[in-house]
Amino acid sequence: MNQTASQTSLSVILLKIILPVCLIALGVAGFWYYKSKAVKFKRKPAEKTAPVVDIIKVNPDRVTAQIRAMGTVQPDREVEIKSQVAGTVIQVAPEFVQGGLIRKGQAMVRIDPADYTLAVNKAQSALAQAQADFEIEKGQQQIAKEELKLMATMSPNEIPETSLVLREPQLEQAQAAVASAKSDLDAARLDLERTRIIAPFYALVLSKQVDEGAMTAAQGTLATLVDVTCYQVEVQVPLDRLDRIRVHETNGSPARIRSLYAGREWEGRVVRTTGTVTEQSRMAGVIIQVDDPLGLGPAKGRPAMLLNDHVEAFIQGQAFDNVFSLPRTLVREDSSLWIYNDGRLDIRKVAPVWIENDRVFIQSGLFPGDFVISSDLSAPVSGMALTLALQESP
Known part of the structure; x- marks a missing residue:
């Protein structure tokens, strides 16, 4: 019975050893089998492709900045119209409204002229009186001269001709009174004329402060006018x-x-x-x-x-002559342009003479007929090969 138990233990030990070895051997065999049957790929060397670009042909022209x-x-021209005389506004022009148009020389406002008409009449009367006094004084001077001559013939001594004897101061006084009366008349007439407020130019009434029936004072604002x-x-x-x-x-x-x-x-x-x-x-x-x-x-x-x-x-x-006008986006960060030159990239520095919103004007660095690249390049290198888009033809 002991012999049987020993045989059973030996069989279990052999099974635990032989079975894993067989499984490993089977896996190795399968690996080599499938490896021998795997498809083998042949690598081909990478083909070099030139970037495809779009181009713009440029020619100089005359442009205006x-x-x-x-x-x-x-x-x-904007002015504030003020009255130079006081009085009641008795008339305004139909166009004398906000936004109205009044032609040069047209009367806008009329102030009651009654008081100023009376002042003119009074000044005229004063002038007439002064002129009459002046004429009388001239006659008095003539009489004084004749009396002096008569006294000179009757007196053995020489009688001096003084200005007072000849009434020259009195004549000058009368003459000054006439001049003063004329000035008063001119002032009265000027005040009467100022009762009519006229437009100094073809004007737009921007605002108005008076209307018919209103009382205005001297230097009172009437309206604000704008030259049209x-x-x-x-x-x-x-x-x-x-x-x-x-x-x-x-x-x-x-x-x-x-x-x-x-x-x-x-x-x-x-x-x-x-x-x-x-x-x-x-x-x-x-x-x-x-x-x-x-x-x-x-x-x-x-x-x-x-x-x-x-x-x-x-x-x-x-105005600029012989300049190239290009979209502003074509000028790169380092103030250069990418030029397509017989299948190669040419990087040129340029100096714009004028820049507008979306255009740049270049006077040097380009030549008539050059092809400026409008496409973007990830890694531009001077002299690199380029390919034109299908629709492009230099």
């Missing part, structure tokens, strides 16, 4: 662009004015600068004059320009 600026419409023959637009321009603008009263740089809200447009010209620089933005003030802003004269039919309207101005500045 354009300066864009923002501004506000303002009156070129021209308006002005004050815009702010960067200092580095001011030299490109021609400033002249009659031949300044042309400018196109566009309303930001209504879309209306007007033509103007740069006539002067404000002579100051803004404190915060450090920009120069430029005045653009717009003639006939309401379309009442030569520009009849043009939309009316409104005061205090916010506008956008496009000023035509200096």
Whole structure:
């Protein structure tokens, strides 16, 4: 019985040893079998491909710099009309209303002239009296001269001709009275004339303070008028662009004015600068004059320009000859351009002479017929091979 137990233990030990060995051998055999049957791939060397690019052919041209600026419409001439005499307003013109248009020389307001007419009549009477006194005094002087001659013939001694004897002071006094009376008459007539308030220019009534029946005092405000023959637009321009603008009263740089809200447009010209620089933005003030802003004269039919309207101005500045105009995005960070040159990349430094919102003007560094690359390159290297897009042809 002991022999049987020993045989059973030996069999278990052999099974635990032989079975793992057989499994390992079987796995190794399977691995080598499948390895011998695996598909083998042959690696091919990587093909070098040139980047595909788009190009733009450039040629020089004459271009005009354009300066864009923002501004506000303002009156070129605004005056406050005041009465020079006191009185009751007895008449106003139908156009004398806010927003009304009054032509130059037209009577706007009339003040009661009765008191001033009486003053003129009184001054005329005083002048007539002074002139009569003057004539009488001239006669008295003539009598004094004759009496002096008579006394000289009768007296053995010489009688001196003094100014007092000849009544010269009295004559000068009478003459001064005449001049004073004439001045009083002129002043009275001037006050009478001032009872009619006339427009000093073709004007827009911006505001009015009196109406018919109102009592006005001397130096009392009647209305505020704005000259409608021209308006002005004050815009702010960067200092580095001011030299490109021609400033002249009659031949300044042309400018196109566009309303930001209504879309209306007007033509103007740069006539002067404000002579100051803004404190915060450090920009120069430029005045653009717009003639006939309401379309009442030569520009009849043009939309009316409104005061205090916010506008956008496009000023035509200096003209550049033989410059290349390119989109601003084509100039790279280091102020260079990528040029397609016979299948190769040529990187050129350029110096723009003018930059606008989305355009850049280049005068040196490019040649007529050059092909500027408009595509982006991840790693541009001068001389690298390039391929044109299918639709491109140099």
